[in-house]
Amino acid sequence: MDAIIIAHGDLDGMTAAAITIAYLQYNYNLEKYELLFSQPFNLHETLRKIFQRATDMTFIIDIALDEEHWPHIKKELLDLIGKTKIIWIDHHRSTIQHVVELLEMNIPLLASIDGCAATIVGEAFLEKIGDKEFFSKLVVIGEVSDKVKSIPNTHPLKPIIEVLGNALSENPTDDDFKRKLVRTWLKEKTLVTDEAARRSEEAVERLKALLKEASENIIYDTEKLRIIDLRNTRVHGYAGKIASHHANSYKKITLLLFRVGEVNTIVTARVPENIKLDIASILKNLAEKYGGGGGGHPRAASARVPSTMADEFVRELAKKIESSI
Structure with missing residues (x-):
C-alpha cells in the first residue's frame, strides 16, 4: 500500500x-x-x-x-x-x-x-x-x-x-x-x-527584533483593540507569535497586518482570554465581501484580502470589532 x-x-x-x-x-x-x-x-x-x-x-x-x-x-x-x-x-x-x-x-x-x-x-x-x-x-x-x-x-x-x-x-x-x-x-x-x-535559537533572536518593531508600528490603539502595521517588514512565520504576545500581554484584541507578495495583505488576529469574541467568523464574512478569504478559530484567525483594499478592510473590521465587544 x-x-x-x-x-x-x-x-x-x-x-x-x-x-x-x-x-x-x-x-x-x-x-x-x-x-x-x-x-x-x-x-x-x-x-x-x-x-x-x-x-x-x-x-x-x-x-x-x-x-x-x-x-x-x-x-x-x-x-x-x-x-x-x-x-x-x-x-x-x-x-x-x-x-x-x-x-x-x-x-x-x-x-x-x-x-x-x-x-x-x-x-x-x-x-x-x-x-x-x-x-x-x-x-x-x-x-x-x-x-x-x-x-x-x-x-x-x-x-x-x-x-x-x-x-x-x-x-x-x-x-x-x-x-x-x-x-x-x-x-x-x-x-x-x-x-x-x-533554527529555534535563530528564530528567538529574530522575534525579539520583530516585537520591538511591532511596538513602534501600532496604528490604532484603544482599551480593547490594537492594530499593528508591519506591511513593510518580512514577518511570515512570526505573525501569530507577535499578535499573541500583544494580545496576552496587553489584554487586547490584536490585529497584525503584513504582506504576502505584491498582491495580498494578511490580517492575523488574536483574542485574549478576557474578551469573548468569535474573530474567525468576523474575519471570514468580511474578507469575502472584499474578494478575499479567511478563517481559523474563535480566538486565533486570519484573513487574506487584496492589498489595494486592505486599508478599507481594516477600517471596517475595526468598527465591527468595537461594536461587538
Whole structure:
C-alpha cells in the first residue's frame, strides 16, 4: 500500500500527519508515502500536482476548506475520484459545513470541532499504534501548539513545544525541514533534532527584533483593540507569535497586518482570554465581501484580502470589532 499525505504545515498538521502515517504503517503495511504541505488557499493547486501520481490513498489533514477556492478544490477532487481513495481529517467549521457535499463525492470526513487535528487522529488511531507513549506526546504537542490544550510551564513537553514552534517560524516555507522532522519522529522517536534546536535559537533572536518593531508600528490603539502595521517588514512565520504576545500581554484584541507578495495583505488576529469574541467568523464574512478569504478559530484567525483594499478592510473590521465587544 502507498499513500499521499497532504497536511497543513504547522505543528498540529505535522503531528497529525505523523500519527496517521504510523497508523498506516502498523495496520496497513504502508510501504511508501509522500508527505506534502499545503494551505487552504492553494489546496487545489496541490491536488492538481498529484493528479498523475498513482496512489492507493490520499489523506488531507488539518486544511480548512477555503470558501473562495471551493469550486476549484471540488473540481480537483472530482478529477481524483477513481484514481485514489480520499479521506479528509479536519477540525475547522468551514470544512465540516461541506460534509454532505464531500460524502456525495464519496470522500469521508473524519472531523470534530472539539480539539484539533492531532486530537482527532489521536482518538481514532492511537490504540492501534505501537509505541503509544511516544505518539501520545505528539498529540499533546499538536493540541498545545494549536491552543486547544494548556499545560503548565513545568510540563516536560513545554520547552519542546516552544523549540519546535520557534524552529518552524524561522523559515515556514521550508517543507524539506518539516518532512525531515516528521521522518525523525517516525523512525527515531526523537522530538527535537539538532537542526530544529539551531533554527529555534535563530528564530528567538529574530522575534525579539520583530516585537520591538511591532511596538513602534501600532496604528490604532484603544482599551480593547490594537492594530499593528508591519506591511513593510518580512514577518511570515512570526505573525501569530507577535499578535499573541500583544494580545496576552496587553489584554487586547490584536490585529497584525503584513504582506504576502505584491498582491495580498494578511490580517492575523488574536483574542485574549478576557474578551469573548468569535474573530474567525468576523474575519471570514468580511474578507469575502472584499474578494478575499479567511478563517481559523474563535480566538486565533486570519484573513487574506487584496492589498489595494486592505486599508478599507481594516477600517471596517475595526468598527465591527468595537461594536461587538
